[in-house]
Amino acid sequence: MGLNMLNRVAQVLGIFLFLCGTAHADEGKFTLLPKGGTVPFEATCFDNEATARLLTWKEFLVLEQQSLCEFQKERMSLDYDLIIDNLNITLDETKVRYQVEMDTRDEEIEELRKIIKKNRRMNIPAVVLTSVAVGIAVGVGATYVID
Numbered sequence: 001m002g003l004n005m006l007n008r009v010a011q012v013l014g015i016f017l018f019l020c021g022t023a024h025a026d027e028g029k030f031t032l033l034p035k036g037g038t039v040p041f042e043a044t045c046f047d048n049e050a051t052a053r054l055l056t057w058k059e060f061l062v063l064e065q066q067s068l069c070e071f072q073k074e075r076m077s078l079d080y081d082l083i084i085d086n087l088n089i090t091l092d093e094t095k096v097r098y099q100v101e102m103d104t105r106d107e108e109i110e111e112l113r114k115i116i117k118k119n120r121r122m123n124i125p126a127v128v129l130t131s132v133a134v135g136i137a138v139g140v141g142a143t144y145v146i147d
Helices: 002-019 046-119 122-145
Strands: none
Touching: none
């Protein structure tokens, strides 16, 4: 597309070179004049390459902005991929810590169950009767001591 446009610009510039005797220009436009030609006003002249650059500047800017947009989009995508990877690492680490805490809790619960089982082996009615008998004996003994 760019080469085709440059070819057309060169053709148009060639036609103007042959048709124009004196150069006339309006503000913001350019005029082609033959080599060694004169103009009746102050002018700025461009060679064919500079003219082609000026004519294609808008297309160049569009392509440059598209490239910049693609670069920024790719950069943002990579940044978000990195953030997601870091969050996944944090999630995996949290899962491991949670599992360690759950295993520790389960071990503690098992130890407490073992302790409770050992304490249940005591004969509770015998403990109550013994406590009552000791209480009565202490009460009777205290009564004799006080009298």
